[in-house]
Amino acid sequence: MEYEGLTNDDLANIHALNRAFLIAVSGCAAEGLGEIARRRLTDLQLTRLASAPFLLFSFREQDDDYWRRVLEDDSQIDLIDSGNPRDEKIGQLQVAGLSFLWQLVRRNPYAARIVSGAPVGWCDRLAGLTLVGLLQKAATRGDLLRMRFPDEAAIWRRLLENGSGSRRQARLASHHSALQALLTRAPESQYNRLSAAACRIRGTKV
Numbered sequence: 001m002e003y004e005g006l007t008n009d010d011l012a013n014i015h016a017l018n019r020a021f022l023i024a025v026s027g028c029a030a031e032g033l034g035e036i037a038r039r040r041l042t043d044l045q046l047t048r049l050a051s052a053p054f055l056l057f058s059f060r061e062q063d064d065d066y067w068r069r070v071l072e073d074d075s076q077i078d079l080i081d082s083g084n085p086r087d088e089k090i091g092q093l094q095v096a097g098l099s100f101l102w103q104l105v106r107r108n109p110y111a112a113r114i115v116s117g118a119p120v121g122w123c124d125r126l127a128g129l130t131l132v133g134l135l136q137k138a139a140t141r142g143d144l145l146r147m148r149f150p151d152e153a154a155i156w157r158r159l160l161e162n163g164s165g166s167r168r169q170a171r172l173a174s175h176h177s178a179l180q181a182l183l184t185r186a187p188e189s190q191y192n193r194l195s196a197a198a199c200r201i202r203g204t205k206v
Helices: 008-025 034-038 043-050 064-071 088-107 109-116 120-127 131-138 153-164 168-184 188-198
Strands: none
Touching: 008 043, 008 088, 008 109, 043 153, 064 120, 064 131, 088 109, 088 120, 088 131, 109 120, 153 168
């Protein structure tokens, strides 16, 4: 069975979202950002890292309980770790990123799962909402947007070094290694289909 890959427009949007994320967290002291927040990347290094063919940040796609609470009509905001995003750039990125994934899951769910590592159920949830409804539900969640691979220092070390470097082959190898890690964390029953679709991602030149 053939799976539609990412289009050039999809990749351009992913790269733009990644760049916005890296700019938003650069030098940020927020908890959980680790090495990415301490690094001072040049503009060219930032652009190279942003060219990874998947989203460098997460919307907690694997956290089924969390999303059930977000989407319940009578859901109560957790005042300890939620509330509106404190940083305006993060708030704007949250809207842009969710809007991109919403249209992608409705048009090409396999591609959406590749770039976000999302399970089928999460994609189905988004596809069943209107865009306005999704953004309204997510608007008050300050704990929604997270760094991808939060507990994988080795992956981020490779991304921040080779993944932002000038050697194209080393950069692509770093990006694709991280993509492989993202896909293998998806439910095992989905892995073969995701891998087939991932084969259609073309390398980019920066």
